[in-house]
Amino acid sequence: MAFDTQYTNQEFKVVGKRVLRPDGIDKVTGRARYGADMNAPGQLVGRILRSPHAHAKIRAIDTSKAEKLKGVKAVVTAADLPDLTRGDMGMYDTLENCMARGRALYDGHAVAAVAAIDADIARKALKLIKVDYEILPHVTDVDEAMKPGAPIVQPRIRTVGVNPAPTKPSNISQVSEFGHGDLDAGFAEADVIVEKSYKTEQTHQGYIEPHACLASVGPDGQAELWVTTQGPYMQRNTCAALLGLEVAKLRVTASEIGGGFGGKTHVWMEPVALALSRKANRPVKLVLTREEVFRGTGPTCSTSMDIKIGARRDGTITAAQAVLRYQDGAFPNIWGMLGAMTAWACYDLKNVKATAYDVLVNRPKVAAYRAPSAPMAAFGVESTMDLVAAEIGMDPVELRIKNAAKEGTRASYGPTYGPIGIGPTLEAAKNHPHMKAPLGANQGRGMACGFWFNFGGQTCVDLNIGQDGTVNLAVGTVDVGGARASLSMIAAEELGIPYEKVKCIVADTASLGHNDTTEGSRGTFSSGMATVFAARDAVRVLRERAAKTWDIPVDRVEWRDGKAHAFGDEHGNLAPLSLEELAAKAARTGGPIAGHNEIVADGAGVSFATHICDIEVDPETGKSRILRYTVIQDAGKAIHPDYVEGQFQGAAAQGIGWALNEEYIYGADGRLQNPGFLDYRIAVCSDLPMLDTQILEIPNPNHPYGIRGVGETSIVPPLAAIANAMSNAAGVRMTHTPMSPPRVLKAIREAHGA
Amino acid sequence: MAAVLVSTTVNGDAVEYSCAPRESLLDVLRNRLGLTGSKEGCGTGDCGACSVIVDGRLVCACLMLGAEMDGRTVETVEGLADGATLHPLQTKFLEHAALQCGVCTPGFLMASKALLARNANPTEEEIRFALAGNLCRCTGYDKIVRAVSAAAAELAHPAKSGTGKKTGGKKAAGGKATGKKKG
Numbered sequence: 012m013a014f015d016t017q018y019t020n021q022e023f024k025v026v027g028k029r030v031l032r033p034d035g036i037d038k039v040t041g042r043a044r045y046g047a048d049m050n051a052p053g054q055l056v057g058r059i060l061r062s063p064h065a066h067a068k069i070r071a072i073d074t075s076k077a078e079k080l081k082g083v084k085a086v087v088t089a090a091d092l093p094d095l096t097r098g099d100m101g102m103y104d105t106l107e108n109c110m111a112r113g114r115a116l117y118d119g120h121a122v123a124a125v126a127a128i129d130a131d132i133a134r135k136a137l138k139l140i141k142v143d144y145e146i147l148p149h150v151t152d153v154d155e156a157m158k159p160g161a162p163i164v165q166p167r168i169r170t171v172g173v174n175p176a177p178t179k180p181s182n183i184s185q186v187s188e189f190g191h192g193d194l195d196a197g198f199a200e201a202d203v204i205v206e207k208s209y210k211t212e213q214t215h216q217g218y219i220e221p222h223a224c225l226a227s228v229g230p231d232g233q234a235e236l237w238v239t240t241q242g243p244y245m246q247r248n249t250c251a252a253l254l255g256l257e258v259a260k261l262r263v264t265a266s267e268i269g270g271g272f273g274g275k276t277h278v279w280m281e282p283v284a285l286a287l288s289r290k291a292n293r294p295v296k297l298v299l300t301r302e303e304v305f306r307g308t309g310p311t312c313s314t315s316m317d318i319k320i321g322a323r324r325d326g327t328i329t330a331a332q333a334v335l336r337y338q339d340g341a342f343p344n345i346w347g348m349l350g351a352m353t354a355w356a357c358y359d360l361k362n363v364k365a366t367a368y369d370v371l372v373n374r375p376k377v378a379a380y381r382a383p384s385a386p387m388a389a390f391g392v393e394s395t396m397d398l399v400a401a402e403i404g405m406d407p408v409e410l411r412i413k414n415a416a417k418e419g420t421r422a423s424y425g426p427t428y429g430p431i432g433i434g435p436t437l438e439a440a441k442n443h444p445h446m447k448a449p450l451g452a453n454q455g456r457g458m459a460c461g462f463w464f465n466f467g468g469q470t471c472v473d474l475n476i477g478q479d480g481t482v483n484l485a486v487g488t489v490d491v492g493g494a495r496a497s498l499s500m501i502a503a504e505e506l507g508i509p510y511e512k513v514k515c516i517v518a519d520t521a522s523l524g525h526n527d528t529t530e531g532s533r534g535t536f537s538s539g540m541a542t543v544f545a546a547r548d549a550v551r552v553l554r555e556r557a558a559k560t561w562d563i564p565v566d567r568v569e570w571r572d573g574k575a576h577a578f579g580d581e582h583g584n585l586a587p588l589s590l591e592e593l594a595a596k597a598a599r600t601g602g603p604i605a606g607h608n609e610i611v612a613d614g615a616g617v618s619f620a621t622h623i624c625d626i627e628v629d630p631e632t633g634k635s636r637i638l639r640y641t642v643i644q645d646a647g648k649a650i651h652p653d654y655v656e657g658q659f660q661g662a663a664a665q666g667i668g669w670a671l672n673e674e675y676i677y678g679a680d681g682r683l684q685n686p687g688f689l690d691y692r693i694a695v696c697s698d699l700p701m702l703d704t705q706i707l708e709i710p711n712p713n714h715p716y717g718i719r720g721v722g723e724t725s726i727v728p729p730l731a732a733i734a735n736a737m738s739n740a741a742g743v744r745m746t747h748t749p750m751s752p753p754r755v756l757k758a759i760r761e762a763h764g765a
Numbered sequence: 766m767a768a769v770l771v772s773t774t775v776n777g778d779a780v781e782y783s784c785a786p787r788e789s790l791l792d793v794l795r796n797r798l799g800l801t802g803s804k805e806g807c808g809t810g811d812c813g814a815c816s817v818i819v820d821g822r823l824v825c826a827c828l829m830l831g832a833e834m835d836g837r838t839v840e841t842v843e844g845l846a847d848g849a850t851l852h853p854l855q856t857k858f859l860e861h862a863a864l865q866c867g868v869c870t871p872g873f874l875m876a877s878k879a880l881l882a883r884n885a886n887p888t889e890e891e892i893r894f895a896l897a898g899n900l901c902r903c904t905g906y907d908k909i910v911r912a913v914s915a916a917a918a919e920l921a922h923p924a925k926s927g928t929g930k931k932t933g934g935k936k937a938a939g940g941k942a943t944g945k946k947k948g
């Protein structure tokens with residue numbers, strides 16, 4: 012689907028302005044209701060008991076004492092969540108992840124849950140549950156898990172993607188390969204070949220709001236779920252399937268969401284809350300603690316990888332190869348595959364290959380984390396690019412410009428690119444004043460690029476015009492960072508009315524058709540597209556009503572500046588009819604005026620970013636400080652520049668934390684040692700400088716306004732940008748994230764032979 | 766254990782409640798008083814989402830007990846605005862898009878209020894260190910620092926950009942300032 016160029020580079024009246032967001036006042040006054048802020052009459056407090064072992068057989072669970080405790084209204088185990096998945100392994104994995112079924116697969120795996128009249132009693136009840144574990148050998152490191160003889164995490168798994176198909180179980184769930192050309196010939200052509208191995212530790216999305224829900228199941232099978240999620244429809248479909256409820260009878264309402272970044276695109280404990288409610292026959296509020304969030308939900312993969320690049324002295328890359336090993340936690344997934352698809356996406360390469368191993372370990376089920384899988388591969392690739400630049404004595408930006416993908420490039424993962432922004436972001440970086448700023452002692456500058464696909468997907472929007480001409484826009488994508496403002500702006504633009512006349516809400520699942528989860532930066536892209544079409548649908552109705560009022564043919568009526576205008580010689584003297592006037596008369600001209608759109612929003616449009624980073628490294632301690640940071644990214648069209656900048660800055664800050672501090676630390680016992688914000692240290696205000704941004708607008712031809720997803724790409728470059736800066740500041744090449752002070756100090760000492 | 770009876774002042778109102786001896790101030794505010802503006806991000810004093818002001822001092826409500834509040838004065842985000850008139854911090858947070866998901870915002874507002882009460886004209890660095898106990902995972906802090914800086918300027922010279930109405934119009938002049946100021 013491509014739109015006429017008249018829809019790109021168009022003049023906008025509302026879009027592109029910095030308006031105030033509609034949910035703003037509620038959020039600065041404490042009125043906004045998040046996952047944990049809802050209550051229901053007679054509600055109980057739910058709590059979950061989790062495995063303290065990395066890998067164990069569960070011989071028996073004795074809940075009798077807990078059940079007898081006064082104030083306990085329900086105790087559930089896997090027995091209360093029978094397997095209704097009928098061979099759907101993905102669904103079965105979700106079920107087993109919600110509640111262990113005969114085995115615990117990681118430290119923090121849920122094994123039982125209680126609902127009680129207060130938190131104190133619920134806590135006591137958990138202590139009364141006796142679980143008889145038989146501890147099994149475990150593995151938490153990705154490279155260890157791939158070795159022959161490693162403890163097997165999932166005996167059912169046979170590696171997919173190898174020939175012949177294996178007959179024995181393996182921790183490698185899948186091998187995937189992307190690329191084209193002839194690697195051997197390419198490396199033979201190279202003047203220099205650089206090969207390096209890298210490792211990245213596991214990080215968590217770190218949303219400040221823990222998972223929370225309020226579940227209510229009635230004896231008649233009607234159920235409600237209030238939940239902090241990026242995917243209310245995903246929650247509905249999954250929970251209904253796992254509990255045997257009818258989809259239409261489970262109404263899911265997404266609360267305000269206190270951050271998700273991919274971690275709230277999955278089902279975690281919601282089926283447990285529903286099961287508790289069903290058993291107790293009362294509403295149950297289940298809010299995870301921070302420790303549970305770290306141990307039991309959502310981290311991204313830890314990885315290990317080998318990157319090899321061959322280049323000629325003029326900078327032409329002749330061959331590029333990546334071998335990626337990503338751990339998916341205890342359940343099979345495709346995170347390694349996504350890493351392989353993104354690894355080389357920035358470049359125009361004749362001979363290229365990326366091979367990915369998806370590997371199981373005894374860690375929590377890995378969830379999406381902002382541009383999932385791309386930052387790690389980019390860490391390896393972009394670090395190696397700098398090594399190549401140094402080897403041939405070329406400026407790192409020039410090397411990248413020389414090899415940058417462009418319109419018509421066949422991407423390493425298959426498709427051929429349309430108009431894309433990697434070249435322009437590199438040119439912008441090259442010309443950015445940041446590049447010329449002076450540096451002092453122990454300071455260095457680095458840069459790196461990043462890529463993300465962006466998703467579209469199923470979307471559905473309702474637009475209803477009130478009798479006073481104000482407009483309700485109901486969308487089904489969750490507002491994770493100002494989307495209601497952007498979507499209201501789009502509706503106002505199309506209808507030709509002021510932004511303030513539009514009120515956008517996120518509808519519950521019973522009030523609007525299916526919407527895919529808000530992930531892959533799809534919210535503003537796809538709901539934006541559906542909003543454009545829903546508004547045009549409403550405009551069609553408005554024109555009809557005006558035609559009827561005037562008693563002229565509808566093709567003599569056009570919609571401009573929020574009014575119907577009659578045109579043609581014979582109608583020129585009719586005064587225009589405004590939206591307000593048409594809305595006021597709706598009852599007499601055919602009833603309510605509305606517009607709808609249901610769409611699979613294709614063509615989200617890939618996006619690219621280039622980051623520049625200055626860093627100072629203290630050679631005595633290995634501690635580093637970011638001095639200056641610049642994000643340059645292609646947004647297609649920035650609907651609301653403040654929120655586009657905010658996405659760039661937030662993504663960069665997460666990448667910086669990942670690069671410098673954040674990591675899951677597992678003990679030899681397979682237990683997570685730092686499940687809290689004190690020891691899992693995300694970037695705080697005093698760690699960062701101002702984060703400069705430059706928005707480029709290379710319109711996406713597949714969207715009526717040229718929009719691309721913007722939310723994710725900028726988490727991709729920071730790891731390598733920082734490693735490259737560090738190498739220039741301290742003369743050490745860091746190949747293992749986080750590049751925390753002890754690791755950096757060790758590298759400095761080794762480099763200086765101390 | 767017997768419940769404790771507490772008489773205290775919350776956002777200027779005299780309030781009485783009884784709570785369990787081990788119940789945190791945060792739980793009392795959220796579950797007994799219906800003041801859910803203060804958030805629990807960690808429950809262990811590490812995130813600042815529960816920041817409130819007790820007797821003029823910034824504290825983590827998750828680290829204090831409800832039972833300790835007898836005779837004291839508690840300020841929460843719900844008491845920040847003066848009726849329909851937003852506090853300049855609230856206005857500037859909105860104007861500068863200093864919130865995305867907004868779950869950290871109540872804590873940042875209270876921590877910023879405490880900062881500006883003791884330092885009316887903070888530098889960028891002073892703002893960054895004063896807010897280092899408040900985690901935000903969405904914004905990268907850039908727009909938060911700018912908002913606090915702008916609010917300080919607004920409080921110092923209220924006449925200039927007409928705070929007072931709920932959320933009037935456009936970004937104040939100097940909205941893109943670096944947040945740096947002299948001493």
Ligand code: FES
Binds near residue numbers: 809814825
């Ligand atoms: S909830 Fe109190 S500091 Fe995090």
Ligand code: FES
Binds near residue numbers: 219868870900
């Ligand atoms: S705005 Fe989401 S955590 Fe700060």
